[in-house]
Amino acid sequence: MKKIIALFAIVFLTGAVFGIEIGKPAPDFSGTDINGKTIRLSDYKGKIVVLESYNSDCPFCKNHYQTSAAQELQKTMADKGVVWLMVNSVGPKNPSHRTPAEAQTEWTNLKIAATAWIDDTTGTIGHLYDMKTTPHMFVIAADGTLAYDGAMDNNPKPFGDPRKAKNYVSAAVDELLAGKAVTISATKPYGCSVHYAN
Amino acid sequence: MRLLLAIIIFLSAIAGNTARAAHTEADLILPALAYPGDTVLVGVRLKMAPGWHTYWKNPGAAGQATEIKWQLPPGVTASEIQWPLPQKLPPADITTYGYENEVVLLVSLKLQKNVKDSPLHLAAKVSWLECNESCIPASAEIQGDLNLGAASGNAINAANENLLALWLAKVPTANTVASAQAWWEKPANGDTRILDLQWLGDAAGADFFPAADDNFEIQGATEKISAPDGMIRLRKLVKKFSGEWPKEIKGVFLTASTASETKVSVGDTPTTAAAAAIAPPQKIEPLWRMLIYAFIGGLILNIMPCVLPVIALKILGFVNESKSSPRHVRTLGLVYALGVLFSFLVLAAIVIGVKAAGHKAGWGMQFGNPVFLVCLVTLVMLVAMNLFGIFEVTLAGGAMNVASGLSTKSGMIGAFFNGVLATALATPCTAPFLSIALGFAFAKSAAVIVLIFGTVAAGLASPYVLLSWNPAWLKFLPKPGAWMEKFKMAMAFPMLLTVVWLFNLAAESYGDRVLWLGVFLVTMAMALWIYGEFVQRGRSKKVLATIVVLALLAAGYGYALEGQLRWREPLKPMKTNGLAHDIDGIAWQAWSPEALMQARATGRPVLVDFTADWCLTCQVNKRTSIEVQSVRDKIKSLNVITLLADYTHFPDVITSELNHFNRAGVPLVLVYPQNPAANAIVLPEVLTPNVVLNALDRAVN
Numbered sequence: 001m002k003k004i005i006a007l008f009a010i011v012f013l014t015g016a017v018f019g020i021e022i023g024k025p026a027p028d029f030s031g032t033d034i035n036g037k038t039i040r041l042s043d044y045k046g047k048i049v050v051l052e053s054y055n056s057d058c059p060f061c062k063n064h065y066q067t068s069a070a071q072e073l074q075k076t077m078a079d080k081g082v083v084w085l086m087v088n089s090v091g092p093k094n095p096s097h098r099t100p101a102e103a104q105t106e107w108t109n110l111k112i113a114a115t116a117w118i119d120d121t122t123g124t125i126g127h128l129y130d131m132k133t134t135p136h137m138f139v140i141a142a143d144g145t146l147a148y149d150g151a152m153d154n155n156p157k158p159f160g161d162p163r164k165a166k167n168y169v170s171a172a173v174d175e176l177l178a179g180k181a182v183t184i185s186a187t188k189p190y191g192c193s194v195h196y197a198n
Numbered sequence: 199m200r201l202l203l204a205i206i207i208f209l210s211a212i213a214g215n216t217a218r219a220a221h222t223e224a225d226l227i228l229p230a231l232a233y234p235g236d237t238v239l240v241g242v243r244l245k246m247a248p249g250w251h252t253y254w255k256n257p258g259a260a261g262q263a264t265e266i267k268w269q270l271p272p273g274v275t276a277s278e279i280q281w282p283l284p285q286k287l288p289p290a291d292i293t294t295y296g297y298e299n300e301v302v303l304l305v306s307l308k309l310q311k312n313v314k315d316s317p318l319h320l321a322a323k324v325s326w327l328e329c330n331e332s333c334i335p336a337s338a339e340i341q342g343d344l345n346l347g348a349a350s351g352n353a354i355n356a357a358n359e360n361l362l363a364l365w366l367a368k369v370p371t372a373n374t375v376a377s378a379q380a381w382w383e384k385p386a387n388g389d390t391r392i393l394d395l396q397w398l399g400d401a402a403g404a405d406f407f408p409a410a411d412d413n414f415e416i417q418g419a420t421e422k423i424s425a426p427d428g429m430i431r432l433r434k435l436v437k438k439f440s441g442e443w444p445k446e447i448k449g450v451f452l453t454a455s456t457a458s459e460t461k462v463s464v465g466d467t468p469t470t471a472a473a474a475a476i477a478p479p480q481k482i483e484p485l486w487r488m489l490i491y492a493f494i495g496g497l498i499l500n501i502m503p504c505v506l507p508v509i510a511l512k513i514l515g516f517v518n519e520s521k522s523s524p525r526h527v528r529t530l531g532l533v534y535a536l537g538v539l540f541s542f543l544v545l546a547a548i549v550i551g552v553k554a555a556g557h558k559a560g561w562g563m564q565f566g567n568p569v570f571l572v573c574l575v576t577l578v579m580l581v582a583m584n585l586f587g588i589f590e591v592t593l594a595g596g597a598m599n600v601a602s603g604l605s606t607k608s609g610m611i612g613a614f615f616n617g618v619l620a621t622a623l624a625t626p627c628t629a630p631f632l633s634i635a636l637g638f639a640f641a642k643s644a645a646v647i648v649l650i651f652g653t654v655a656a657g658l659a660s661p662y663v664l665l666s667w668n669p670a671w672l673k674f675l676p677k678p679g680a681w682m683e684k685f686k687m688a689m690a691f692p693m694l695l696t697v698v699w700l701f702n703l704a705a706e707s708y709g710d711r712v713l714w715l716g717v718f719l720v721t722m723a724m725a726l727w728i729y730g731e732f733v734q735r736g737r738s739k740k741v742l743a744t745i746v747v748l749a750l751l752a753a754g755y756g757y758a759l760e761g762q763l764r765w766r767e768p769l770k771p772m773k774t775n776g777l778a779h780d781i782d783g784i785a786w787q788a789w790s791p792e793a794l795m796q797a798r799a800t801g802r803p804v805l806v807d808f809t810a811d812w813c814l815t816c817q818v819n820k821r822t823s824i825e826v827q828s829v830r831d832k833i834k835s836l837n838v839i840t841l842l843a844d845y846t847h848f849p850d851v852i853t854s855e856l857n858h859f860n861r862a863g864v865p866l867v868l869v870y871p872q873n874p875a876a877n878a879i880v881l882p883e884v885l886t887p888n889v890v891l892n893a894l895d896r897a898v899n
Contacts, residue, residue, distance in 0.1 A: 021388040021389065022389065024388075057332050058332070058333055059335040060333075094331050094332070095331060096332050132259045132260060132292050133292075156262065157262065158327065158333075158335040185440075186389060187412075187439050187440070188412060188415055188439050189260075190260075190262070191260055192260055192261070192327075192329060192332070192333040193259065193260035193261070193292040193294060193329075194260075194292065195331055195332070196289070
């Protein structure tokens, strides 16, 4: 147990101290999804991976899911062979925390179409990627390098139809699929702060 | 004057002003008096329930600024919101700027001269994001009637006037901060870069709240760094999202008593005035005190671990001297002092030269140079072999060994050499007091550097000069005799130990090739032995022996040093950061200014160890007071982030950081308190576990 904590501490510190950088390899992580399945970033090497820091109680996230814009985007991405990993780093004491069972219900109710929802209660992955807000989006290219880090779109508001906004994630993914360089590779993420346990 | 004007306008606050959302109430605050053609100040008050907050115009890393959409009658136009100074809201790594409890956002309404309809019906939709542990977007319709002329409502609105005045006073002034400067501390590191800000004022309570920008974010964490007298200097981390690095930044320059919002252009270096102020100490220390520190520091150097092997030589020298005439002993003492002084002046000249060439200079920097290390290890090996007696040093035509040379009539060169050796070996150590004096000197003019270095030399040499001046004290030492040969040999071992230490330092610069340095040293030792045995003490075949010696030396140098070790082409300094991976040890992270800021932003205490492989004081500190169980436990229990700054290869970025703390070299151990705004606690040069433990405790209180 001590070693695991130490490991977590190291992973956390590495993230906090070195940060992550566009064009550099995205740090690998391992987590458990809400169905108990182990998810490793390295398992998806060769595929484009979208990371989303998620908390549906946050009005900015909520707007993406209640308008179904996020679910549609997830389906489009899945059709293109893109992996979409939701990361929920809300600490257990926060009212927005979800147990795996609650998360499964939410998954069904909202008709979420992502590849997996990773239960990151410890904040390990969130801190590793320095996730600041919900939503905070990352696109990792098929070669494992970080291609995009920032906001979901150019509508930093908890209202409005996300379909009408310019979506940076789908733009980045489309450019990667077309073998082009990503035009907008970093934006300022917007939303609620991630309610980490620590 | 206005009272004499034709129209007198009064307004009344009506009951319908207040609208309530989940945790925040909004209402419209109207002034007591307004005039057509004038600009009046109105307020939108937000009252938050305990624990909830709303956001400033730059919400920071998360959140959203409050918005006001006015529905105004014709002839009335609203200004932008004038935002009272917000609070910085935790957590530190996702700093946001906002308001708790209550805020009045101020708006100036411009009334045209032809506005006549009274009352003016003012309405607005206010939208905000309210957050505590979760966030809720909310909005409210607020409205109010601004009366033209009547005398009613005065009493109620007097309170409103006070409220508006109170909050207006909290809006940062738009004054230019004439003294404000901003510059990039160094080139960008990927998409982050360190920005230094400086302006005039009291550092207590100083901070900078940036304006929002889509292309970059000036992050919330602030580090105060040492600044010239009366100045504030802050370090901020900037993250770039797109475009070029900003040429200009805008934000609120904050001190305990003032807040001014202004733009300032960002230079690549501080302007002359600021540049001149980069290194001066925070307190103006008088030179005489620095000279005393330098002298005491030099004195203490004598007992620092680096100089100990040389002490052995000196003891021997004194024993030998005791049989000489007092006058000669004095002369030798002075010559030794001269050797020390000469070496220190050479060091001072190097420092001045390096500085003049525009580079950073530091104490002990020559130990970062592998070529110097190879020369020094060869020299110390020679001394050790000489002490073993396998060869003798021929000086001025007479055969004598170094040790006896110290005492004989022609031992001047030996004494001088001893002084040089003492200095060369002393530099990896900084003694207490010395670091303060050197830190002072390195930032000053050439004259001061020479003066301080000379004083250190005087301090280092003084015990021996004193002893040689009072030969009576030498009587405590045993009489010269046969034991001296044995003592001499015994003293060769600390020298060999020094060889091993230097060899180990060189290993890092040559990798596996360092083996050939060892081969060279052994070849040289063998050549010395043949020289001593068959040339110096031999009777026949001296020529042959000499040829063998020369052949061995040539082979050793040509093949081992040049061919295999390639001693003049050391490996590129590896990006080792000296991080220990001992599983029980402290989990060190590499230090960099960015890493420090990010570590501080987490709101945890931070311990920084500036160290170098060649710095013996640092290594001793580490063994006795840092990597010890009590400190390790404390670091774990207080959740301290530990950063290691490795000065072995003398990187400029660490030199400038040491300069910030008015130091010329390592060791430097810092403890940064939990509160990201608090200054670092600077630990003394020589540590005990209790010193470290106390500092860590202070860091969390």
